[in-house]
Amino acid sequence: MAGVSLKCGDCGALLKSVEEAQEHAELTSHSNFSESTEPVLNLLCTACSKPCRSKTESDLHTKRTGHTEFIDKTSEATKPISLEVPKVGATAEGAVTATTNQDEEMVVPEVDKKILEELESMGFSTARATRALHYSGNAGLEASVTWIVEHENDPDIDQMPLIPANTKVEAPKPSLTPEELRAKQQELRERARKKKEEEEKRTEREREKERIRIGKELLEAKRIEEDNERKRILALRKAEKEEERRAREKIKQKLEEDKAERRRKLGLPPEEPSVAKPAPVVEEKKSFLPVRPATKAEQMRECLRSLKQNHKEDDARVKRAFQTLLTYVGNVARNPDEEKFRKIRLTNQSFQERVGALKGGIEFLEICGFEKIDGGEFLFLPRNKVDIAVLNSSGSELDSAIKNPFFGIL
Template sequence: MAGLSLQCGDCGVLLKSVEEAQQHAELTSHSNFSESTEAVLNLVCTACGKPCRSKTESDLHTKRTGHTEFADKTLEAAKPISLEAPKVDAEAEDGGDASASKSEEMVVPEVNKNILEELEAMGFPTAQATRALFYSGNSSLEAAVNWVVEHENDPEIDQMPLVPKDTKVEAPKPSLTPEQLKAKQQELRERARKKKEEEEKITEREREKERIRIGKELLEAKRIEEENERKRILALRKAEKEEEKRAREKIRQKLEEDKAERRRRLGLPPEDPSTAKPPAPVVEEKKLSLPVRPASKAEQMRECLRSLKSNHKEDDAKVKRAFQTLLTYVGNVVKSPDEEKFRKIRLSNQTFQDRVGALRGGIEFLELCGFEKIEGGEFLFLPRNKVDRAVLNSAGSELDSAIKNPFFGVL
């Protein structure tokens, strides 16, 4: 297959012709060239029509303009490369006027090699970087980049510039006086400051809008959470009432069955439901009129344990472990009332919290046994002079019943 380009063996760049290889050699001092069957890329921007010779050049064009679509026309423009050196002017071969030939000789202009290397490192092609440096006055990297940005749509942007051999590159002379230049710089700084202030104001307004939006969302989320919690509590109360109703119905049925069983054992006929006497309202009135007896210590303990089991009925194992732990505390005090370590409990102790403290009703039960909070609520302490064996024995009986009775807390 015929060669479609020349490849520099030193840097790997592809060149379209012998002339470009010569120019590349003059600029870079590279001399190792070989024929390649790979054609130089011809990526044409579909938005503005700019041709790009490499992927790096197309990426740079995309970064500057935002254009991302390129048509690959490499194969359309590819043709075998001619390896013949360009012919020398006939006039020069015939020994014409040497000074005239010399004055018409076109060469690549001399540019600042350091800036050229920086431009190439940034991804600019050699020809484009050389043209930018030459026409920007070979003054600075910033001026060259600005020139490329302003002339990126020029048709000859990727062609190596050629100038007469004796042409010297001169830096552009400033057209403003020092005072005018200083005033212009001050104006530009002031304009930049105002622009920055305006951007900061816009950013602050956007931040304030975002804070307000987030605040509204948090309030709405909190309202929804409270509403869901309220519905959950109502549903829980309703379920508890229904459970209590079912438990009472089971007890009533059990009592009826026991009553029927006793009548059967005594040889009495089954009771006719129609003859059953309804409870007299007078009796109910008498019951209501009886004086209410204050609950004993044992009843208070039983109610406390029943409440603890009801509050944590979803975890029977945790409730049973709490009852057993409380029974251990009470039993230790009864066995060794003079041992202070059995009468003092640190509330922050992790084991105590896991077994009793974290359950609603656990600490209340210990307080019914005589324990008191001391030292700012850090400890539960049962003074020696307040150790009441009768109360502790009653507490042990209630705990034992709560552990062994499977129906405890159901009624």
């Protein structure tokens, strides 16, 4: 079957002639065309005689104008396509004659002259205004302007529309009187105002939903924060109770030891054999065993408690001393090979103000492993005596002493 159209291989558009293919190529830069046996549709609107070249174009026309009836004249207009390139010297009139040389005579459709003049006064060309009025069904100035805006990129927007001479065209609708025009403008403004109000209400609803969502997220975050705070307080109270229990046990043990010592000095026998054994024997055995982190931790806790008791009138200074000690042991724990972190000058003014002048500060460092050297001028922790477990234990005790508000009360 002979080809009846040219098909663009880039976008699939069907074109009636080589001229249309050239115009399509200039507008889109597409260059892949091939001869096709698929004809270009010629759907003629029965209401306004607008020809539609595809089903999509007829659907758009129906959507814009409401016209739904079309006459399929594809078979009448389909002819084998000529692949000859038109001559360069051909005039526009010759091209029109070649493309419209059919049995039917093509004429310019009748449109509302008054609306046409109004469109021309707005700056639109006669061809563009005539095309807009014709394809909008002479629906009025607003419909024509809308059609022009929607089709301003059409390649034939400035070509005068042509329809078969024997096509029945609906009589153009009379143009609006000034009063009707003002009423129409007022209606359009009212419609635009209502649309704007609806859009603002919709936007406000979206904003309100967003505010509610953010509020819920903030409430949930606050609830989680409060739960975490309650857990922290419960853990702190538990630690305080444990601290009090250990303090009471230690006081009780000290009282039992004092009582046993008094009975011994008076030459009295112990009240119970089970009570007489533990204190001295256990302490004596501990002195021969290697120092374990647990024992060191107890010594550190007692040292820190003593430091706080000795300077309880200046809580800020005690807290600063605890923080300074935590910095010293933390630096050594993180950098055990750095000698500068393992050596402290006792005469350093900052050290003296923060730690050295407080009773118990230097003792705490000595429990951690620091030793006095050079006649007591420096505190030094030898590399081979660095015990990470002891340093971690000291850090935990210092952290507890800083954060626990009841530390050292008993």
